Amino acid sequence: MKKALLLGESWTTHMIHQKGFDSFTTTEYVEGGREFAAALREGGWTVDHLPAHTIETAFPADLDALRSYDLVVISDVGANTFLLTRAVFNASASEPNRLGLLREYVLGGGGLLMVGGYLSFSGVDAKAGYANSPIGDLLPVEVLEVDDRAEHPEGARVRVLRPDHPALGSVGEVWPALLGFNRTKPKGGADVLAEVNGHPLVAVAEAGRGRTGVFTSDMSPHWAPPPFMEWTGYAPLWRALSTWVAGD
Incomplete structure (x- = not known):
């Protein structure tokens, strides 16, 4: 049985509601990635x-x-979350990277x-x-050093x-x-399997004895709209991509 570790796919929204003279705040915590995890579990995977x-x-x-997992998935969480723990940031302590x-x-x-x-690859304001x-150099694409988001409310077409x-x-x-x-940007030696508006969407590569892959859009809304989430190819695509990257 394959085992995956999904990192990220969660956020807290703190809102200020202003109504004339008065205001109040609300806070909401949300976890995404449920459909992705379900797709893998339906294929016999264990997902943490x-x-x-x-x-x-x-x-x-x-x-x-780490080696107890066949696959590690990073989704919508920036590099600083891995690098700047409270021990490092607040106490200037040294820790493993x-x-x-x-x-x-x-x-x-x-x-x-x-x-x-928004916090993958380079991300919003290049904060990822x-x-x-x-x-960075293990990924099958070249990550930009500027805000890399491409917003397409009209819909961005996928070319396989x-x-x-x-x-x-086989979707x-x-x-x-x-x-x-x-x-x-595409990287030499990698395979770009699908594009979106002429940019890499799905790409894979060998890296040492392991493998890496990317899917440069969301696994959950908002970039993944209802037609994509409800698409019959959604689960088979994630199972196949995860299985290939995991080494099968």
Whole structure:
């Protein structure tokens, strides 16, 4: 049985409601990625999810713990969450570099999949910051160093380049449109399997003894609209991509 670790896909929204003279606040916590996790579990996978705020304390402590997973998925959580724990940021203590551990994990045979979002790749205001991180050069695309979001409320069309590649799960060449994605550049030696508005959408590569992959749009709303989430190819695509990156 394959085992995956999903990192991120959670957020807290703190809102100020102003009504004339008076105001009040509300706070909402949301977890995404449920459909992604369900797709893998339906295929026989075990999926552990570490929401963004738990990465600091619950991220695998060493390489052996990481190697208990066949696949690590980073989705919509920036590099700073891995690098700036309270011990480092507040107490100036030295700790192992979590992204450095992920690099060792991949080069030693692990699978790493990055999925798009406002805090993936470069992200909003370039705050995700993965270009110069320890895993940046392992990804099958070149991460930009500027705000890389491409917003397409009209719908961005997907073009499948390698429909027979096993990482696409035989879902065909007609995919629902997406509402946005992270812009990246193709990298030599990698395989771009699908494009969105001419930019890489799905790409895969070998990295040392391991493999890496990207899906540069969301696994959940908002960039993944209802037609994509309800698409019959949604679950087969994620199962196939995850399985390929994990090494099968």
